[in-house]
Amino acid sequence: MSTPTAPASMYRPDAGAGLWEHRGKVAAVGVGHSPTARRWDGRPETSVGAISLTALRRAIADAGVAPAEIDGLVLDATTTTGAYWPPGKPVPPEVLNAYNATDDPLDGVAKLSAEWILANMPELTNVKFTMYGPGCMSNAICVAAQAVGDGLANTCLVLKSWHNYEGRYYQGGANAGDALPGSAAIRALWGTPACFGTALQFAEYCRKYGKTHDMMAPFIENSRNNGLKFPEGYWAQHRPEQITAEDYKAARWIAKPANLFDNDLPIMVSAAYLYTTAERARDMDQKPVYILNHACSRGRPRSLTPTLDEVEEETARTARKIYEGAGITADDLSFENMYDGFAQFHQFHIEGLGYRGMKFGEALDFYQGDISISGPNPILPSGGNVGCGRSRFWMHTDCIQQLQQRAGARQVTGVKPEIAVSGGPMPLGGHFTVWSASPD
Amino acid sequence: MAKQGVVPDDLTRPFWEAANQDRLVIQCCTACNRLQHPPAAHCHGCGSDEVEWKEMSGRGTIYNYGVVHDCPIRLLQDDQPFNVAVIMLDEDPGIQMYSHLPGTPVDEVPVHAAVEVVFEETANGQKVPEWRVVAGDR
Numbered sequence: 001m002s003t004p005t006a007p008a009s010m011y012r013p014d015a016g017a018g019l020w021e022h023r024g025k026v027a028a029v030g031v032g033h034s035p036t037a038r039r040w041d042g043r044p045e046t047s048v049g050a051i052s053l054t055a056l057r058r059a060i061a062d063a064g065v066a067p068a069e070i071d072g073l074v075l076d077a078t079t080t081t082g083a084y085w086p087p088g089k090p091v092p093p094e095v096l097n098a099y100n101a102t103d104d105p106l107d108g109v110a111k112l113s114a115e116w117i118l119a120n121m122p123e124l125t126n127v128k129f130t131m132y133g134p135g136c137m138s139n140a141i142c143v144a145a146q147a148v149g150d151g152l153a154n155t156c157l158v159l160k161s162w163h164n165y166e167g168r169y170y171q172g173g174a175n176a177g178d179a180l181p182g183s184a185a186i187r188a189l190w191g192t193p194a195c196f197g198t199a200l201q202f203a204e205y206c207r208k209y210g211k212t213h214d215m216m217a218p219f220i221e222n223s224r225n226n227g228l229k230f231p232e233g234y235w236a237q238h239r240p241e242q243i244t245a246e247d248y249k250a251a252r253w254i255a256k257p258a259n260l261f262d263n264d265l266p267i268m269v270s271a272a273y274l275y276t277t278a279e280r281a282r283d284m285d286q287k288p289v290y291i292l293n294h295a296c297s298r299g300r301p302r303s304l305t306p307t308l309d310e311v312e313e314e315t316a317r318t319a320r321k322i323y324e325g326a327g328i329t330a331d332d333l334s335f336e337n338m339y340d341g342f343a344q345f346h347q348f349h350i351e352g353l354g355y356r357g358m359k360f361g362e363a364l365d366f367y368q369g370d371i372s373i374s375g376p377n378p379i380l381p382s383g384g385n386v387g388c389g390r391s392r393f394w395m396h397t398d399c400i401q402q403l404q405q406r407a408g409a410r411q412v413t414g415v416k417p418e419i420a421v422s423g424g425p426m427p428l429g430g431h432f433t434v435w436s437a438s439p440d
Numbered sequence: 441m442a443k444q445g446v447v448p449d450d451l452t453r454p455f456w457e458a459a460n461q462d463r464l465v466i467q468c469c470t471a472c473n474r475l476q477h478p479p480a481a482h483c484h485g486c487g488s489d490e491v492e493w494k495e496m497s498g499r500g501t502i503y504n505y506g507v508v509h510d511c512p513i514r515l516l517q518d519d520q521p522f523n524v525a526v527i528m529l530d531e532d533p534g535i536q537m538y539s540h541l542p543g544t545p546v547d548e549v550p551v552h553a554a555v556e557v558v559f560e561e562t563a564n565g566q567k568v569p570e571w572r573v574v575a576g577d578r
Contacts, residue, residue, distance in 0.1 A: 019513070175513045179445035180446060181452070182447060182453065183449050183478070183479070184451035187538070188563070191522075254509060255506045302528065302534040302535075303477055303478075304536040
């Protein structure tokens with residue numbers, strides 16, 4: 001079986017497309033997470049392949065289906081957090097020999113193919129559909145939803161995994177060298193870290209609307225507080241440390257005005273969901289969470305980095321697509337779980353959505369009120385990447401678990417969990433899903 | 441600041457060759473007369489692959505800036521913290537270029553101030569466009 005990358009037709013990038021044709025007919029049921037780790041310790045059983053198998057098997061068990069019923073698998077083959085396997089370094093034989101390998105010795109160690117998964121999950125005897133949804137879980141679940149809706153698969157696993165190795169984030173490879181290729185040099189010669197573009201937009205936002213970096217502190221506190229209630233998350237598992245407003249304001253700068261806590265922590269982790277038809281979902285062990293729509297942004301900046309105007313135009317455009325395809329308005333949202341890794345663009349997403357009637361420039365004022373899971377205006381109840389580590393999927397897991405009423409200590413109590421939206425990562429280029437406790 | 445060297449590739453060679461002659465050139469679509477930067481094989485506006493290089497005045501404005509304290513590039517880490525400004529070209533404010541703003545103190549960047557291009561040598565001798573704040577009106 002050769003696994004293709006999802007064609008452009010699997011996504012919904014256009015405004016004016018009307019209701020999603022499969023609205024309410026596809027459901028997420030099972031959730032499975034691997035344990036988290038800061039970095040790979042080199043053991044076979046903690047490799048990115050191994051943790052992927054754990055997540056997949058947990059999702060299957062959570063849904064209560066027989067593995068032989070699974071007929072589809074969607075995943076992202078890229079697993080790096082920014083850490084790359086050193087060129088020429090052999091994969092240790094004890095790692096290679098622990099699993100059924102493919103032709104690529106880095107498969108299951110520094111990348112992940114559908115073929116590697118199937119070779120190591122012999123219980124999946126009936127998978128006939130495999131596809132890559134590259135980017136992150138936000139992309140892959142759009143592909144899985146469309147695939148189930150289109151009838152390409154009936155009971156489909158969707159997987160996203162991340163590996164992380166020793167060494168500092170993005171400091172190897174070309175960044176450690178003496179010269180760059182001309183095309184890369186046009187952006188990279190100035191030494192900007194990953195958060196720099198978002199920091200620029202945030203700086204412009206503060207100037208335009210008269211806001212300050214300190215006004216982000218309640219958002220950061222809330223995110224970590226929620227994240228510490230997420231037992232699958234890195235901070236809850238390894239470092240149950242709250243961030244206070246004082247911690248946030250005193251943190252070192254990475255690219256001012258973005259500091260350490262405006263950035264997320266790269267980790268190793270894997271998550272899998274089980275998607276199926278609304279009809280099939282009724283008989284599974286967990287309450288179905290129905291997909292009302294998926295939509296994506298194909299916005300691109302005119303030049304090196306998006307301006308605030310470009311960001312605001314695109315988030316507003318994306319919101320129109322999200323709502324139109326789902327047949328809802330902002331007033332229907334019980335809560336939001338938009339992406340936050342970097343913390344400083346979460347407000348762009350929710351202002352674009354018009355969450356709780358918010359307009360551009362108002363989110364940081366909104367953060368000064370009650371944004372907790374027990375209030376009427378929950379912000380990012382998952383805790384996101386700030387609260388749980390860098391995976392880009394906590395917000396999806398949280399939407400599913402909240403609408404299934406099994407988010408535990410994280411369960412929203414100030415609103416009835418009926419409809420939610422999640423997605424990301426970037427305001428220009430994200431993928432988004434609308435979730436509902438009801439198919440209607 | 442000792443920037444990494446540059447090895448021009450086919451797409452960007454005219455840009456770098458012009459920089460070595462102390463000239464700033466930007467790609468322009470001959471079909472729709474739209475400037476674009478970074479360079480690409482085709483016009484992002486109309487899709488035409490008829491793009492040429494057009495010389496710019498070398499004048500611009502500081503649009504925005506940040507201060508880098510944790511740089512991923514080894515050669516620049518001894519110079520932290522440093523400014524990275526976004527320059528908008530006078531010919532088209534939609535075209536941006538990065539600058540370390542040589543001569544401007546860290547975190548004292550005059551947003552909206554006028555700047556002029558200068559050319560600096562990188563580690564392998566290849567020149568790169570940089571920008572300096574223009575004193576007074578120009």
